[in-house]
Structures are given as C-alpha cells and as structure tokens.
Amino acid sequence: MPSKAIAQTPSTAAKPRVLDSEKITINLGFVDLGHIDLLVAESFYANRTDFIRTAIRNQLASHAxxxxxxxxxxxxxxxxxxxxxxxxxxxxxxxxxxxxxxxxxxxxxxxxxxxxxxxxxxxxxxxxxxxxxxxxxxxxxxxxx
Incomplete structure (x- = not known):
C-alpha cells in the first residue's frame, strides 16, 4: 500500500492572534440571575451568555x-x-x-x-x-x- 504524503502547514504560534471579542465580568443580583436561568431552562436562550449578548445588542440598537x-x-x-x-x-x-x-x-x-x-x-x-x-x-x- 503506498504511503500518503502528509501536508505540513506553517505554525501559527509565532503570529499574534487578533481577538474578535473581549471577556468582561459583571455582577448580577440573585433574582436577576434566576430570571435568566429560567429563560435558559425554557429554551428562550441557549445559555446565560446568549441572553446577555442579546440584551446588550438590543440596548445598542435602541441607542443606534x-x-x-x-x-x-x-x-x-x-x-x-x-x-x-x-x-x-x-x-x-x-x-x-x-x-x-x-x-x-x-x-x-x-x-x-x-x-x-x-x-x-x-x-x-x-x-x-x-x-x-x-x-x-x-x-x-x-x-x-
């Protein structure tokens, strides 16, 4: 059986990576967090991050x-x-x-x-x-x- 040549790609380790987002931290009250978790559990949102991104985008759109x-x-x-x-x-x-x-x-x-x-x-x-x-x-x- 003939051997297959494996193509090698140049390493990207030396190349700086441009991030497309930045991590932030927020503090929420327990009741607000509970509301978010309820909406996630009921499949309105995929997860907490999805809810928060959607809320932020809605606020940005309202102030566009x-x-x-x-x-x-x-x-x-x-x-x-x-x-x-x-x-x-x-x-x-x-x-x-x-x-x-x-x-x-x-x-x-x-x-x-x-x-x-x-x-x-x-x-x-x-x-x-x-x-x-x-x-x-x-x-x-x-x-x-």
Whole structure:
C-alpha cells in the first residue's frame, strides 16, 4: 500500500492572534440571575451568555441613532483600526503625528517599538479595546484620553 504524503502547514504560534471579542465580568443580583436561568431552562436562550449578548445588542440598537451622531461629531473610526510598523514609519517619514480615535478595536503591531509609537501618535482615544504590546501601552498611557 503506498504511503500518503502528509501536508505540513506553517505554525501559527509565532503570529499574534487578533481577538474578535473581549471577556468582561459583571455582577448580577440573585433574582436577576434566576430570571435568566429560567429563560435558559425554557429554551428562550441557549445559555446565560446568549441572553446577555442579546440584551446588550438590543440596548445598542435602541441607542443606534445617538451612537451615530456621536461617532460623526467626534470623528471616530468605527470598527477595527490597525497600525502596522510600516504605517507608522510612513507617518514618521512625513513628519506627522496621528490623533487616533476608535470606537471598536485599535491594534498596534507587535513589531512597533514604544519609541516609534511615541514619535507618531499624538493622542489616543479608544472606546472598546486597545491591542498592543505592554511596552507600547505603557508608553502611550499619558496620551490615552
């Protein structure tokens, strides 16, 4: 019987993974939690997380117009904004500084040094999550609005 060749794929261990969500912790009263568990038990929701995500999405939908107005007024990038080392080197070469304003996820490449981040990012406002190396986060802490 001929042997089958096994295709090898490159390891993704060295490549930083961009998360599509962030874990939060909330405290609920026992009665509220009991109501949620009852709805889950009666198959209105798959689990507690499904209920909480649905409740949050419903609240966000009910305030969608207000969010749109604020995003427009504050000139926020909505969604994902990534800054690579090449992006920031181009900003530096143009002798400019960025005012970063993101509603969602702002990420700064793991190959970006704290010095490059400081040289190119004048201010940083992130409503959501910032993904960057601990060193870059520390360097930009005073510029985070």
């Amino acid at each position: 117009d207000a969010v749109k107005q604020v995003v427009a007024r504050k000139m926020l990038v909505l969604g994902l904004q990534h800054f690579s080392q090449a992006d920031l080197l181009a900003v530096q070469a143009a002798n400019q500084k960025l005012q970063v304003r993101v509603l969602g996820l702002a990420s700064i490449g793991h190959d970006v040094s704290p010095e490059l981040a400081l040289a190119t990012i004048a201010s940083l406002e992130v409503l959501g999550s910032l993904q960057a190396s601990p060193e870059v986060k520390a360097a930009l802490a005073s510029r985070h609005l």
